[in-house]
Amino acid sequence: MHCEFHPAIDHIAANLWDALNVTRSPFLSHAFLSAAERCGAVAPALGWHPAHLTLHDDSGLLIGAQPLYLRTMSFGDFSHDWAWARACQQLGKDYYPKLVCGVPYTPASGARQLIHPAAERASISRALTDATLQLAAHEQASSVQYLYLDDDATLRATLAAQDFLLRRGCQFHWHNAGYASFDDFLATFNADRRKKVKREQRRVSDAGLRIEVRHGGDIDAALWQAIYPHYVATFVRFGNHPAFSIDFFMEVGRKLGRQLVVFLARDAANDVVAAAICYRSDDTLYGRHWGADADYHSLHFALCFYSGIDYCIREGLQHFEPGAQGEHKVSRGFEPTPTWSAFHLADPRLRGMIGDFLQREQAAVQQYQDEMAEHLPYRKAE
Template sequence: MQAEFIDSIDTVAPAAWQALWSTDYPFTRHGFLAALEHSGSTSAATGWQPCHLLLKQGQELVAALVLFKKLHSYGEYVFDWAWADAYQRSGLSYYPKLVTAIPFTPATGPRLGIAAGVDRAEVQRHMFAALKEKAQQWRVSSWHCLFPEPELSVQLQAQQFSRRRGCQFHWFNRGYENFEDFLSSFTSRKRKSLNRERRRVREQQIELEVRSGGEISDAEWRQFYEFYHLTYFKRSGRQGYLGPDFFPALAKTMPEQIVMVMARHHGDLVAAALNFRDRHTLYGRYWGCRAEFDTLHFEACYYQGIDYAIAEGLQKFDPGAQGEHKIQRGFTPVATWSNHWIADRRFRMAIDDFLQRENVSVEQYMASARGYLPFKQADAGSS
C-alpha cells in the first residue's frame, strides 16, 4: 500500500471518496469537507490546512484518513492548551500538530474510511507508519484523533495511542410514540417545568417550523448566517469560523441531511437552529438569533429536535458539546473519546499520567451527573 497526503479534498473524486465510508454520517461526506475548503473555512490561512492521508493499492483508493495540519487549537472541542503551554515553557513548539477531526464539529463518528474487503489491521499499520514518518518530516509535535467511533479509539489505544475521556449529553429514543410519551418518563416536577418552558414560547407568539435543506431559500440562508455570527459575537466577541458560502454549498450537495428549525415572531424570522442527520442520529450544530426570547433556545435547539427524532424514528440526538443544562431536559451523560500520539517521549509520559487522573475525574463527574436526570426511578438507569 502506498501512502499519499493531499492538500485538498478536490484531489479525490466524490464517488471514490464516498465509496470508502460504510455509513451516511454527514461530516465525512465529500460535499461537507469540500464546502469547508471552498468557503475558506479550512485553509493554511485559518490554521486548518487539509492534508488528508490516502492509501492506494496501485491506482485504487482503498482508505482515507481525515487529516489537518493545525497551527492552533481553536475549533477542536478537546482542549490541549495546557499541553501547548507546557511545550512553550520548555522551549519547544507544540505547533504545528496533526489533527484527525471534523473542523468545528464535536460529533462522534467515523474518521477512517476503508474500502469493502480491505484488511483493517493492515490499513492501520500502513497509515500510522505514514503518519509518524510525515510527523518527523514536518516536525510536528503530535497527532490527535478527536471524537472517533469507540471501536477505532479502542484500537488506537491497543497500539499505544493515549486515550482521553470526555463527556457530552445525548438524548436516546426509547421507543417513544411522541413528545408527550417522552415526558411521561419524567418526574412530575420536572415534567411541569419543561411544559412551562414550551408554553412560554407560545405565549410570546413565536411560531416554529422545521425545514429540510432543499426547502430553505437563499434569503433565509443569509439570515441564518447573520444569526450565526451574532451569536458568536455575543459569546466571544469575534466572528464564527465558517465562511459565507459554507451553508449554501451544503444546501446544494447534501440537502437531505440538513434539518433547520426556524422561529418566527409575527412572521419575521428571528432565530434558527441548524441540525444534520443520518439514518440513526440527529446532530445539533449551529444556533443563532436576532433577538432574545425567553426559553426559545431550549425549544429550538432541544425540544424541536426531540420531536423530529421521534417522528423520524431516529435512535439518538447529539446536540453538541458541553451544557449541563441539558441533563434536566432528558439528555444523558455519555463518554466521548480522543486519542493522542506525542512525539516527545518525556511529554508523552507526563500527558499519560495526566490522562489517567483526568479519566477517573470525568468518570466520577458522569456518575454524579446521572443523579440529576429528570426520569422516574424506573427509567433512570436505561440508556
C-alpha cells in the same frame, strides 16, 4: 498498497471518497469538507493545512482514507490542548505544528478512518495510522491527534498498539427508547420536570412564536440570508470567530439536502427570529449552531432541544447529540455520555506529563459523569 497525501479534499474524487463513508456521516462527506476548504473556514490563516490521506491497493482501488490536517494553532479543533502547548514551550519545544485527524469545528464523535467494506480492516487501519505517524515525523509535529472517536474497535486497537494515549470527555446525548411521540417521551419524566418542560413550550407559543423545520434542499438564498445572522450573532456575543460563511451553508445545504436540518422560529409577522442549524446521518441528529434576535424566554430549549427530540422520534433517528457542554441538557433528558480522543506525543517528557494528567482527568470526568446522571429527569421506577 500505497499512500498519498493531498493538500485539498478536491484533489480526491468525491464519488470515491463518499463511497467509503459507509456511516453516511454528514461531517465526513466530501461536500462538507470541500465547502469548508473552498469557503475559507479551513485555511492557513486559521491554522488549517489539509493533508488528507488516501490508501490504494495495487490495482488503484481506493480502500482507505482519513481527513487529516497539519495544524499551526488549536482554534477550531476542540482538542482542548492549550495548556499542553504551554507545557511544551516550558520544555523548550515547539508544540506546533501538530497533526489532527478530525472534523473542523465539529466536536461530534464519528468514524475517523474510512475503510472499504470489502477490505481487511485491521491491516488498512494500521497502514493509515503508520502513514500518519510517518508524516508527523517528517513535519516534526509534536503530536498526532485522533479527535472524537466512535466505537470502532479496530481503530482503537490500532491506536493502543502504537502507544496512543486515550483522553475521556463528557457530552450530553439523547437516546431514543422507541418513543411513539414527544408526549410519549415526556411521560417518562417525573411530574415536576414534565410540568417544567410543558411550561417552557407554552412560553414560546404564548410569545407568538411558531417553529418550523427546513432541510437543506428547502432553503433558498433569501432564507439563508435570514438565517445566517443568527449564526454569526452567537459567535460575536461570546467574542469568537464565525468560521463558516453564508456561502458554506448555501453549498452544503444544496449538496447535503436532508442531511442538513434547520429549526426556525418565526414571529407573528412571519419573520425568522431564531435558528438552530443541525446535521443528520441515518441514525443521529447533530446540533451545531444556534442564535436568536432577542432573549425569548425558553426559546433556546424549545428550538435546540425539544424540536430536535421531536424530529428524531418522527424520523426514527436513534440519537441526538446537541453539541458540547451544557449541564442544563441533563434535566431535559440528555444523558451524560463519554467521548474519546487519542494522542501520540513525540517527546517522551511531554508524553509522561500528559499521560499522568490524563489519568487524573479521566477519574474526574467519570466522577462528573456519575454526578450528572443523578440529575436525570426520568421517573425513578424507570
